[in-house]
Amino acid sequence: MRDRQMRHWRTLVRERANREWRELSLDVVDELACHLAELQTSAISRGASDGEAQQIALDALNSASFLELSKRPRARPGGGYVHDVRVAIRQLIATPVVTTVAALSLALGIGANTAIFSLVNSLVLRTLPAKEPKQLAILTDTSPQSNDSWTYPIWREVLRRPQLFDGAFAWGQRRFDLAGGGVAEFADGIYTSPGIFDTLGVLPALGRAFTDADDRPGGGQDGPVAVISHAFWQRRFGGAADTIGRRLTLERTPFTIVGIMPPDFFGPDVGRRVDIVVPIGMVTALQQDRNLSERDWWWLSIMLRLRNGQSAEQATTALRALQPQIRSATLPLDWPAIDRERYLKDGLTLVPAATGNSALRTRYQRPLFTIQIVVVLVLLIACANIANLLLARATARRHEWSVRLALGASRWRLVRLMMTESLVLSLIGAGLGFLVARWGSQLLVQQLSTQTNAVFLDLSVDWRVLGFTTGITVVTALLFGTAPAFRAAGVAPMEAIKDQGRGAGGDTGRMSVASTLIVAQVALSVLLVVAAALFVRTFEKLARLDLGFDPTGVLVVSMSAERASIEPAQRVAVFERARQAVQALPGVEQAALSFVTPLSGYAWGNRLEVSGGVPLTESARSARRNQVSPEFFEAYSQHLVAGRNFTERDRDGAPLVAIVNQAFARTFLNGANPIGHTLRRFPVGAGEASLEIVGVAGDAVYRRLREPIPPTVYSPVMQSNAELPSSEYNLSVRAAAGSLPLLPRSIADAIGGVNQDLALTFRPLSDQVSASLTQERIVAMLSGFFGGLALLLAGLGLYGVTSYAVSRRRGEIGIRMALGAAPESVIRLVLGRVSALVGIGIVAGAGLSLWAAQFVSTLLYGLEPRDPATLVGSAGVLAAVGAIAGWLPARRASRIDPAEVLRDS
């Protein structure tokens, strides 16, 4: 009741003020209305009727002069900005459709930008959660691939020279098997030296760090010890208070938990969370094949803390002075002379590592930057759209502004009002966008993860993300708010009142700004559509690539005998028995052993020499290797094109044989038939065995889809003792149709029947193939999505501007039609203008794309960055969108009834 009364008086006060051309602030209107309502209420309480009371208050209102009140006597709190914000919110509520469309496009645009930026931030910009991260440096060298993996002997040599640094540690990544046997259950961890805690300046939040005494084979006083992450503690132990001192089984070995790291610790590798930290000394206990003194086991990363005030360059100089000693003490003696020479020569180098070490960064930095640019462009397109929407609305509000000006508002004040409106809109977009970003960035991190590689990125909001979002919010508001604001300031006082809502005066300016915006939108859209097409086609080409084998229905079971206490010489026989047991299972068509499986990320290779081969440079002699059982080619549906397959007779003691692929024949033998030729390692060492080529297999992808198919040599698993007895082999199982999902259980049982201690991991080969396409899939998905969004926005923008132009020219078109113009000519008139805008936009966009192509070439596959078909196709798509967006208003124009228009004017 009271509210209704207040509303009533507010309306009357406003009307009265309008009649006197007075502008009252919201507060004043409220206060006067309140007064009149009090007057009315007290009249009633004194016995007046409703009608009399109303009249008393009305008389008071009518006898009042608003002259004095409208001089804005009151100093507004916050310099009037609060008032401006209120006015802005009222304006935004008054045009709900425009506001919703604008806020949603902003939410999407700002959200996408924030999401991608928070990934860039955590992957590239954020420093490690360590003490003074700027003093951290990583050891690399000057070899062409700037090696950053080191052997344990090298680490010991570095550690023996403490004058070089203020702290140092080495670490090697490891997925620890937590299962007691059978199917493996992995947790990401590292082997590391005790220096990690002091060097990073991060100590366990609970319990203790491990010490030099713990870093010995078999462990120190407490036996084998481990420090676990906060997340692992919560996940595995439910955050139990008595976790310190509990047992944790790693690789079948009991460890004692001595410490729990603080929540923000994720280890020295960005993109991967370390859940378990174990002393390097425990390696030989867990991986029995390994010997820490091996001089060519490259598995450690080394991080140093520079001495106070020392730069990485100065530290490198100091290190280089000691390099000859370090290198010669660790020289792999059995290496060929050429490699040893290189080993001694490559200069040890320290590079700043404030942001940690990251394989993920190397891989995703460029794709992420590319997508960041894509989303910035989408936001620009959205800004152009909103600017156009607001411009259209601005024209509709010229009346309001000229009244404000006539009442003495300054032009600056109008600009301020309009900019406030834009900023409020932008803030709404940013608020929603922040939610989009939280959700989107987490989704993206999930997409980056694969079964064997769980990606962890710290996506917590820091000052950089906040600053970025605030920055783009303000810039966005400036971008789409400036044109309408100055449009408002350009209104002449009273002028708009005279031709209220009708005349075309002052409209030409708006149309030329709008046209420029449309051309820019179309141009940027062409660029984005071209980019999307290139990335989607890259993904499609890779996804449809002829792999040389058929991955569907194949399950890869990796079997590790590391902890199975089997004599190395007996391992292959155990694996073969496991293979036979699986082969006998129902639903299994073929089971084959191999050392490497395709697209697993692992590779094995040598430089080779072939009898009668063409002369080759040393680096051209590299070939990939694999050891396979005779069933391999059938299990993988990989064709043998010549010669014979391996048989059971190709075993230890029999002549060593090999099957090579066609790429091998092309590279080493210039395409000649390789059968009968022999191959050996290059350069030939003493007693080097040679293998006779007995068959030729079809070319098949080896480690990466993008790599040209490498020359590949297959040798029989049963002859592996001659060369490389491994503790881990893969069993590739081709399942009968439909039986794949049921197989893991029965396979685990069958292998368990042969040997209980083999650790098993299951993974469908198709997952392995799909995981190898993760980067391309994400880039294609994101660029496709944003390309589509750009198209939609550009289409909407074009439609809006054309519709608006048609409605402004309704009178003119009506007169033309009254004078005999045919509907087709009206359509031509409208479409002509649209085609001109779209045409200019397409040409500009094509030019832009040609220029920008150079930056994405490394992300493409099987396509030229300036691929003409893509360019023409994208231009066609834009033209089609333009045609649709122009056609609808054009058709409406052609249906204008001249009689109606003439009546209205």
Place this chain on the structure above:
Amino acid sequence: MGLAGAIGEAKKGAGELVVLAFLDDEPRHGYELTQLIEERSRGALTFNFASLYATLYKLEERKWIQGRWVEKPGQRRRRYYRITAEGREVLAAQRKEWRQFFELIRDLAGVTYA
């Protein structure tokens, strides 16, 4: 303000003085002020309500009074005005000037005031 100024401003100033004087006791809202003025002057003095608010805003602009929206349970939201320290000084000065002015008028014209 000199004596001549006070006479010149007398008519306009009277309203301001009255408003300040009423706010000297306690914070009040606009409607209450009009009621009080009418009551205490027994109807002899009335304010057009727009002029009252114009006066209030002027005083507020000079920082002699300060307004604040207050919402009390079961009541309409009202803007209450309270006198500031500066306002009190002005009120005291004005009271003195008006007293001097009336004394002068009494002496000169034999007019007495209650």
